[in-house]
Amino acid sequence: MSVELRHLRYFLAVADELHFGRAAKRVHIAQPALSQQIQRLEAEIGTKVFFRTRREVQLSPAGMALRPFAERALAEVSEGLEAASRAAAGEIGHLTIGFIETAATTVIPQAVRRFRTQRPDAGLTLRELGVGVQLEDLRSKRLDIAIVRPPFETEGLVLEEIADEGLVAAVPAGHELAGRRSADATTVSNEPLVALAREVVPGLYDQVLALRQQAGGTGVIAQEATSIQAVLGLVAAEFGVAIFPTSVRSLSRDGVEFVPIRSAQRSTMVAARRGDDDSPLVAAFIAAAVSTAGG
Numbered sequence: 001m002s003v004e005l006r007h008l009r010y011f012l013a014v015a016d017e018l019h020f021g022r023a024a025k026r027v028h029i030a031q032p033a034l035s036q037q038i039q040r041l042e043a044e045i046g047t048k049v050f051f052r053t054r055r056e057v058q059l060s061p062a063g064m065a066l067r068p069f070a071e072r073a074l075a076e077v078s079e080g081l082e083a084a085s086r087a088a089a090g091e092i093g094h095l096t097i098g099f100i101e102t103a104a105t106t107v108i109p110q111a112v113r114r115f116r117t118q119r120p121d122a123g124l125t126l127r128e129l130g131v132g133v134q135l136e137d138l139r140s141k142r143l144d145i146a147i148v149r150p151p152f153e154t155e156g157l158v159l160e161e162i163a164d165e166g167l168v169a170a171v172p173a174g175h176e177l178a179g180r181r182s183a184d185a186t187t188v189s190n191e192p193l194v195a196l197a198r199e200v201v202p203g204l205y206d207q208v209l210a211l212r213q214q215a216g217g218t219g220v221i222a223q224e225a226t227s228i229q230a231v232l233g234l235v236a237a238e239f240g241v242a243i244f245p246t247s248v249r250s251l252s253r254d255g256v257e258f259v260p261i262r263s264a265q266r267s268t269m270v271a272a273r274r275g276d277d278d279s280p281l282v283a284a285f286i287a288a289a290v291s292t293a294g295g
Contacts, residue, residue, distance in 0.1 A: 003041060005074065007044075008070040008074055009027060010027055010029075010034055011038065011066065012067070012074070013026045015050075015059055018058065020034055020035060020052075045062060049062050049066060050063055087281075090284050091119060091121060092121045093123070093279070093281045094125070095124055095125070095144045095145065095285055096124075096125040096143050097126050097127070097143065097144060097146075097147065098133070098134035098138070098143045098147065099126065099127070099134075099146075099147035100128070100130070100200070101201075101227060101228050102204075102247060102269070105247070105250045106247045107247075107289055107292050111289040112126070115288040122281055130200045131200070131202060131203070132199065132202070134146035134148055135148070135157075138273070139156065139157075139274070144273065144277070144282050145272065145273055145286060146272040147162065147270075148269070149267060151206075152202070152203070154272075156275050157272045159270040160270060160286050161270050162269045162270060162290055162292065163247065163269040164268050165246040166267075167244065167260075167261045167265055167266075168246050168248065168260050168261060169183055169188045169242070169243055169258070169259045170232060170235045170242040170244060170253075170256050170258055171259055172235055172255060173257055175238075175241070175257075178257040180259050181260070182261070183259050183260070184215075184261070185211055185214070185263040185265075186215040186216055188219075188243065188259075188261055189211055189217025190218050191219045191240055192240035192241070193208065193221050193240050193241060193243065194231050194234045194235055194239050194241065194242045195221050195224050196224070196225065196226070196228065196231055197226050200226050200227075204267065210265070211243065211263060211265050214265075222240040223240065228244070228248060228251060229253070232256050235253075235256050244258075246267075271285075
């Protein structure tokens with residue numbers, strides 16, 4: 001059938017008014033043109049949808065059967081157009097976001113709260129992943145946004161800085177550095193080091209090694225672990241000290257204290273998206289994440 005939406009709209013106008021003249025005015029066409037369109041609709045269906053006399057217009061059984069479906073069809077089209085408009089404006093849709101563990105207690109909670117306030121009808125899936133997996137999933141479109149720490153290969157990606165932090169040493173509560181207001185990089189890097197494994201956050205791992213080298217430290221990597229909490233557990237057990245971005249201080253752990261490191265080294269966190277992804281929903285979440293840097 002070549003029934004068009006306008007045929008259904010004209011049909012419903014006549015069904016509501018039961019008068020061709022009033023219906024024609026309602027849909028802003030001439031009465032003869034309206035009658036012609038109804039006849040075309042009837043020809044497509046193969047039966048009358050109205051019984052017409054000089055005095056009245058009535059729905060036929062076929063017209064009564066058609067009416068609820070026509071109403072539903074036009075309503076769904078209207079809802080679909082509205083949904084398309086809202087999706088284009090970034091008001092609805094769904095995002096899958098990857099993040100590293102160091103973002104879990106600061107950036108992610110704050111960004112999610114802001115985003116949901118601004119886009120209450122949008123859906124989110126959050127996945128804590130290592131940097132390498134995030135970048136692979138971002139490029140293969142399994143992720144929409146990756147919250148990671150550089151450096152990494154950026155070809156085809158757009159990065160926006162979320163946080164630029166100093167470094168702290170996580171030390172056992174009984175350590176000689178515990179309780180100090182700060183410590184110099186050489187003192188920290190002379191200690192045995194407990195590190196977050198390179199495959200999890202390679203940028204941070206390499207930064208720890210660079211800090212040790214630049215400060216002339218002699219400390220070795222005594223232990224590695226694949227989560228921050230596991231690293232802090234090893235610190236509490238006095239396997240060594242760990243070096244983290246400042247935001248890790250938000251994690252509390254019995255037997256561990258945090259001491260700021262006096263160093264020019266900084267740790268940056270960024271939101272990465274594909275360069276060809278101009279989704280307003282992606283832009284809205286990244287803006288919410290970036291705004292966390294200002295509180």
